[in-house]
Amino acid sequence: xxxxxxxxxxxxxxxxxxxxxxxxxxxxxxxxxxxxxxxxxxxxxxxxxxxxxxxxxxxxxxxxxxxxxxxxxxxxxxxxxxxxxxxxxxxxxxxxxxxxxxxxxxxxxxxxxxxxxxxxxxxxxxxxxxxxxxxxxxxxxxxxxxxxxxxxxxxxxxxxxxxxxxxxxxxxxxxxxxxxxxxxxxxxxxxxxxxxxxxxxxxxxxxxxxxxxxxxxxxxxxxxxxxxxxxxxxxxxxxxxxxxxxxxxxxxxxxxxxxxxxxxxxxxxxxxxxxxxxxxxxxxxxxxxxxxxxxxxxxxxxxxxxxxxxxxxxxxxxxxxxxxxxxxxxxxxxxx
Amino acid sequence: xxxxxxxxxxxxxxxxxxxxxxxxxxxxxxxxxxxxxxxxxxxxxxxxxxxxxxxxxxxxxxxxxxxxxxxxxxxxxxxxxxxxxxxxxxxxxxxxxxxxxxxxxxxxxxxxxxxxxxxxxxxxxxxxxxxxxxxxxxxxxxxxxxxxxxxxxxxxxxxxxxxxxxxxxxxxxxxxxxxxxxxxxxxxxxxxxxxxxxxxxxxxxxxxxxxxxxxxxxxxxxxxxxxxxxxxxxxxxxxxxxxxxxxxxxxxxxxxxxxxxxxxxxxxxxxxxxxxxxxxxxxxxxxxxxxxxxxxxxxxxxxxxxxxxxxxxxxxxxxxxxxxxxxxxxxxxxxxxx
Numbered sequence: 001x002x003x004x005x006x007x008x009x010x011x012x013x014x015x016x017x018x019x020x021x022x023x024x025x026x027x028x029x030x031x032x033x034x035x036x037x038x039x040x041x042x043x044x045x046x047x048x049x050x051x052x053x054x055x056x057x058x059x060x061x062x063x064x065x066x067x068x069x070x071x072x073x074x075x076x077x078x079x080x081x082x083x084x085x086x087x088x089x090x091x092x093x094x095x096x097x098x099x100x101x102x103x104x105x106x107x108x109x110x111x112x113x114x115x116x117x118x119x120x121x122x123x124x125x126x127x128x129x130x131x132x133x134x135x136x137x138x139x140x141x142x143x144x145x146x147x148x149x150x151x152x153x154x155x156x157x158x159x160x161x162x163x164x165x166x167x168x169x170x171x172x173x174x175x176x177x178x179x180x181x182x183x184x185x186x187x188x189x190x191x192x193x194x195x196x197x198x199x200x201x202x203x204x205x206x207x208x209x210x211x212x213x214x215x216x217x218x219x220x221x222x223x224x225x226x227x228x229x230x231x232x233x234x235x236x237x238x239x240x241x242x243x244x245x246x247x248x249x250x251x252x253x254x255x256x257x258x259x260x261x262x263x264x265x266x267x268x269x270x271x272x273x274x275x276x277x278x279x280x281x282x283x284x285x286x287x288x289x290x291x292x293x294x295x296x297x298x299x300x301x302x303x304x305x306x307x308x309x310x311x312x313x314x315x316x317x318x319x320x321x322x323x324x325x326x327x328x329x330x331x332x333x334x335x336x
Numbered sequence: 337x338x339x340x341x342x343x344x345x346x347x348x349x350x351x352x353x354x355x356x357x358x359x360x361x362x363x364x365x366x367x368x369x370x371x372x373x374x375x376x377x378x379x380x381x382x383x384x385x386x387x388x389x390x391x392x393x394x395x396x397x398x399x400x401x402x403x404x405x406x407x408x409x410x411x412x413x414x415x416x417x418x419x420x421x422x423x424x425x426x427x428x429x430x431x432x433x434x435x436x437x438x439x440x441x442x443x444x445x446x447x448x449x450x451x452x453x454x455x456x457x458x459x460x461x462x463x464x465x466x467x468x469x470x471x472x473x474x475x476x477x478x479x480x481x482x483x484x485x486x487x488x489x490x491x492x493x494x495x496x497x498x499x500x501x502x503x504x505x506x507x508x509x510x511x512x513x514x515x516x517x518x519x520x521x522x523x524x525x526x527x528x529x530x531x532x533x534x535x536x537x538x539x540x541x542x543x544x545x546x547x548x549x550x551x552x553x554x555x556x557x558x559x560x561x562x563x564x565x566x567x568x569x570x571x572x573x574x575x576x577x578x579x580x581x582x583x584x585x586x587x588x589x590x591x592x593x594x595x596x597x598x599x600x601x602x603x604x605x606x607x608x609x610x611x612x613x614x615x616x617x618x619x620x621x622x623x624x625x626x627x628x629x630x631x632x633x634x635x636x637x638x639x640x641x642x643x644x645x646x647x648x649x650x651x652x653x654x655x656x657x658x659x660x661x662x663x664x665x666x667x668x669x670x671x672x673x674x
Contacts, residue, residue: 027440031426038428121424125485127390128418129441130410333391335381 024131025139032143036109042147045105049151052101056094057159060086078277078297079167080160080175084182085275095271098186099264100222106193107214109144112207113198114329119205127334137198137329141322144194149187156183174277174300181304182274185311189267192318193218199325202332221262229258260310263317270310273303281306341366341493341525342387347396349382349549356382358549359396364527364542366492369519371540372529373643379549380529381421384495387527388418401492414442417486421498423478427471431462431481434470435488442489449488456484460514476507483514493525494518500535512539533640545643570595572615574606574622575631582606586627593618607635 036042060083067086087093114137117123126136156179164171196217200210237251259265273279277297298306340363349357357379364370372380385391387398389409398405401415425434432453439449457463460480465473473481479499486494496515500508516539518524530536536543537557544554553560576582582601590599595610608618615634622629 024441027437031437035426035428117424120427121420121422122426124390124418124420125423125425125438125482126441128388128413128416128420129438129489130413130443131441132410333385335385335391 024129025135028131028135028139029143029146032139033147036144036147041108045108046151049101049105050155052097053094053155053159055091056087056097057083059088059091060084060093061163063088077169078172078175079169080163080171081178081275081277083159083163084156084179085272095182095186095275096268098189098271099268100218102186102190102267103193103218103222103264105148106144106190107197107211107218109148110140110194110197111201111211111214113140113201115201115205115210116207118334119207124334133330134326137202137326141191141194141198145187145191148190149183152183152186153180177300178274178277178303182271185267185270185274185307185314188311188314188318189263192263192314192321195318195321195325199321199328202325202328221264225262226259229255260313263314266310266313270307270314273307273310277303279303279306339366340364341401342527343397343399344383344387345397345399347383347386347398348394349379349386349391350394355549357386357393360549360551362544362551362554364525366525367519367523368541369515369526369528369539371536371543372527372546373531373533373536373543374529374546375531378546380546381497383546384418384497384527384529387495388413388416414489415492417489417491417494419479419482419486419494419496419499421501423482423485425470425473425478425481428469430467431457431470431473432466434481435484438485439488444488452488453484456487457481459487460484461510476503476511479503479507479511480514483511487518491524493527495527495529497529498531499528500530500532508535515539533643570610570613571635572608572610572618573631573633573635574608574618574629575633576604576606577628577630578604580604580628586622586625589621589625590618593621 063086064079064082067082085093085095091097114123117126127133160171160179163169193214197210197214200213201207204210204213233255237255240248240251243251260269277300279298342362342364344360344362347357347360348355360383372383374380382391386393387400387405389405389412392406400412403411403415405412425431426437429437432450435453435456436444436446436449439452440446444452454463454466457466460483462477462480462484465477470478470481483496483499486496499511499515503511512535515526515528519526519539528536528540540557542554542556543560545552545560582604587599587601587606590596590606590608593608593610593614595612595614596608597611598609600607608614613634615632619629619632
């Protein structure tokens with residue numbers, strides 16, 4: 001016991017005195033986080049996100065009363081989930097906002113990760129230090145993710161806490177887990193765009209080029225992808241008037257799956273399912289399937305099962321991109 | 337002394353359409369200052385990158401401090417400090433923060449790194465600018481900070497790539513003196529690349545002349561000049577008033593001197609190459625004859641001469657630098673066929 005006390009004490013005094021030796025990754029992470037937090041870019045992004053959040057929370061708080069009167073038919077009310085998703089149609093709900101704000105967040109935190117260091121000559125200085133290259137790229141990836149995670153978790157906890165304070169309604173554990181999962185999902189989604197941005201920052205030497213390319217990809221998925229798919233569908237799929245109901249359902253499924261190549265779609269699907277327990281299917285549902293269903297919310301486990309493909313899709317995309325940037329960076333010859 | 341700390345064996349680096357380093361073998365001993373001298377694009381930086389494991393050699397091996405730089409770059413980087421030719425600091429961080437960041441990356445704790453950083457900033461003369469952001473630093477200050485940056489890991493070898501580039505003359509002098517001092521005090525091995533001949537001449541123990549990926553000559557400066565000019569290299573320049581032409585008689589008289597090998601007239605200057613030091617003899621002779629002598633200079637072969645001579649030998653400067661692209665292509669062509 002005495003020993004334990006001693007060692008704890010030593011440990012404590014060590015960390016107090018700043019005497020511990022940190023691994024290179026931690027040193028890099030610390031520097032990256034400090035750099036991001038102090039940058040104007042981050043302050044602007046933070047303002048943007050916080051303003052959006054306040055706007056959508058304001059709209060949901062002012063409508064939440066009417067929502068409860070209209071649809072209070074289940075045993076669990078999910079007040080806090082409603083708080084996050086309710087909207088009066090004047091502005092979109094927060095998670096819909098995030099489906100196009102999160103990419104901006106990811107892109108702007110990562111588009112100049114490697115190339116700006118390369119251009120100002122600090123990359124070669126870092127590379128001449130005894131650290132593995134993957135430490136650098138990991139730090140470039142993890143530092144923004146850390147910041148984003150802290151941002152989203154604290155935002156949602158703040159609003160939940162605030163709502164709890166003014167309403168006094170107890171939160172259910174299911175809601176806690178759903179909100180946590182939603183935040184995790186959002187961080188993952190930002191991570192996906194971040195990995196695109198980091199990849200481009202390795203590939204292109206000019207930060208402007210990589211930023212433009214990343215924004216191009218983002219625009220393609222948010223705007224043009226659906227347009228292109230719609231045009232393609234008109235060209236390829238036979239006239240629905242001559243099709244059986246089975247066939248129509250089949251084609252609908254195909255279209256939806258194609259749309260799901262777009263990461264936004266995956267994110268919207270997943271966050272909707274997580275935040276709205278009433279959502280029981282992400283595809284078309286036939287009348288026969290609906291026939292015996294009780295109009296109630298589904299359990300947390302079922303919701304998680306429902307979003308699992310989306311989740312694994314996003315993770316797979318992110319890992320793939322990260323692997324490509326890793327491979328590119330490891331083989332890169334660095335010169336100033 | 338026969339203990340090479342840097343050992344290169346048959347090191348080559350081929351790029352898509354260019355041979356940057358061609359079969360380079362070189363030993364650098366512990367505690368010496370070695371100058372790698374060559375024009376731009378000669379492959380100096382590429383060689384250095386391979387020494388640090390930042391670039392993979394096409395063939396050959398580089399051993400630094402007993403470690404293979406290609407296979408085990410981390411071990412090499414722990415012992416080697418590298419000052420790149422255009423180095424950048426994080427402009428929004430102060431000099432001290434920049435330095436202690438690198439210190440921490442090298443395994444120092446936060447306190448140690450800071451103490452060490454302050455100590456080094458004092459050595460390089462930046463103590464008063466310690467809390468200034470590096471974005472405001474001048475080139476010379478950055479270079480000195482860079483040196484501190486290299487030293488914070490307590491290296492055994494420091495590699496400086498064009499360290500004197502873009503610094504004013506007094507800055508260069510201080511910088512070189514600092515390097516020399518560190519070399520003497522801490523027994524540091526220094527590898528210095530430059531295309532500035534007399535900077536290298538001032539401090540290097542040995543010099544390698546590096547052109548077009550090949551090491552053309554290697555040795556200390558006197559032996560290089562001997563090797564190159566194949567003469568004992570005593571040159572005396574006598575200068576006469578510019579308004580009077582040098583008479584043929586004088587030229588003949590000089591040629592008649594016992595040790596004189598060659599006499600060349602450049603306007604009002606007479607350049608005499610001789611087998612041994614005859615300067616005093618010549619001056620006496622000229623004055624006795626009643627000529628108006630205005631200047632006498634004893635010339636030893638410096639790097640400039642060595643350098644130019646090498647280029648003359650190197651196929652009439654056809655590889656002088658990478659900017660003359662057409663010429664360069666021709667060289668490459670010749671090489672491929674050959």
